[in-house]
Amino acid sequence: MASTSTHGAHPLIGFIGAGNMARSLASGLLKNGWGKNQIILSDPEPSQRQAIESVLGVKTLADNQAVAAQADILVLAVKPQALGEVAAALAPSVQKKKPLVVSIAAGVRLEDLDRWLGGGLPIVRAMPNTAALIGSGASGLYANERVSEAMRNQAESILRAVGVTVWLADESLMDVVTALSGSGPAYFFLVMETLEQAAIESGLDPKQARLLTLETAFGAAKMALEGHEEPSQLRRRVTSPGGTTEQAVKVLEQGGIRPLFKKAIEAAVNRSREIADMFGKKA
Ligand SMILES: NC(=O)C1=CN([C@@H]2O[C@H](COP(=O)(O)OP(=O)(O)OC[C@H]3O[C@@H](n4cnc5c(N)ncnc54)[C@H](OP(=O)(O)O)[C@@H]3O)[C@@H](O)[C@H]2O)C=CC1
Numbered sequence: 001m002a003s004t005s006t007h008g009a010h011p012l013i014g015f016i017g018a019g020n021m022a023r024s025l026a027s028g029l030l031k032n033g034w035g036k037n038q039i040i041l042s043d044p045e046p047s048q049r050q051a052i053e054s055v056l057g058v059k060t061l062a063d064n065q066a067v068a069a070q071a072d073i074l075v076l077a078v079k080p081q082a083l084g085e086v087a088a089a090l091a092p093s094v095q096k097k098k099p100l101v102v103s104i105a106a107g108v109r110l111e112d113l114d115r116w117l118g119g120g121l122p123i124v125r126a127m128p129n130t131a132a133l134i135g136s137g138a139s140g141l142y143a144n145e146r147v148s149e150a151m152r153n154q155a156e157s158i159l160r161a162v163g164v165t166v167w168l169a170d171e172s173l174m175d176v177v178t179a180l181s182g183s184g185p186a187y188f189f190l191v192m193e194t195l196e197q198a199a200i201e202s203g204l205d206p207k208q209a210r211l212l213t214l215e216t217a218f219g220a221a222k223m224a225l226e227g228h229e230e231p232s233q234l235r236r237r238v239t240s241p242g243g244t245t246e247q248a249v250k251v252l253e254q255g256g257i258r259p260l261f262k263k264a265i266e267a268a269v270n271r272s273r274e275i276a277d278m279f280g281k282k283a
Pocket residue numbers: 016017018019020021022042043044045048064077078079080082086104105106127128129130182
């Protein structure tokens with residue numbers, strides 16, 4: 001096994017749960033110079049483990065405790081509803097090993113996770129998004145007070161392997177990040193679906209409608225990311241006075257696109273809080 005040093009230069013990173021997110025992160029780490037022998041994953045499903053071993057070439061185990069007993073950094077990547085039970089079972093191992101814990105579970109607060117794990121641990125909470133699968137993710141991070149500067153850098157380097165990261169000033173902002181960038185890909189997919197369908201209904205060939213929709217979304221995102229101008233300014237540049245865009249944007253504004261998105265974000269924020277309360281009540 002790679003290293004026995006705690007948080008040393010070549011730490012061993014263990015993933016509990018080897019689903020989509022854990023695989024994306026492990027794959028991102030490998031592309032960013034981590035060695036295959038620095039990564040280990042546990043998952044109950046044999047076919048899942050076999051697939052990971054053959055695709056990524058990293059070790060997998062069925063036993064969560066065996067991973068937790070050796071990992072310097074332990075990434076918890078099971079579904080939020082499973083985390084209470086999984087974390088409580090890991091408590092003896094993590095209390096002995098004292099790893100840096102990184103949780104990517106949506107809506108599980110640090111305080112609850114720390115309690116399930118037996119208390120006193122350095123924990124970073126992260127909210128990535130599905131674009132981590134292709135290395136274009138965006139994550140919010142928040143650390144508890146036991147996380148040192150070096151540990152923050154370690155946690156950040158894991159999430160940065162699959163995209164950009166921002167540190168939050170307050171844990172409650174995780175709910176906003178979940179609503180914005182965690183759920184956000186779904187909003188853009190919905191807009192793509194809607195535009196494509198409208199173009200088809202206006203007579204365009206479906207394949208052409210798909211291609212033009214996706215390339216338009218990509219081109220707009222790329223221009224905005226280049227950062228030479230604000231998105232509002234870029235929008236104004238497309239909107240010729242008396243032209244076509246002006247009419248479409250007017251319909252969207254009059255239809256309440258801004259208050260509608262505001263309401264959508266608020267609904268997601270509220271649900272994130274509800275989920276946190278629901279899981280937090282579990283012993
Ligand atoms: N998907 C997304 O867009 C985002 C997800 N997240 C968070 O990431 C986490 C993982 O999500 P995702 O990868 O999508 O989900 P997946 O369902 O793909 O991954 C979870 C994995 O955990 C395994 N698992 C279940 N029970 C246990 C157990 N007791 N011990 C070890 N492993 C277990 C599952 O196995 P099996 O399939 O056999 O049950 C599965 O392989 C979640 O907490 C989610 O909130 C965060 C941001 C965005």
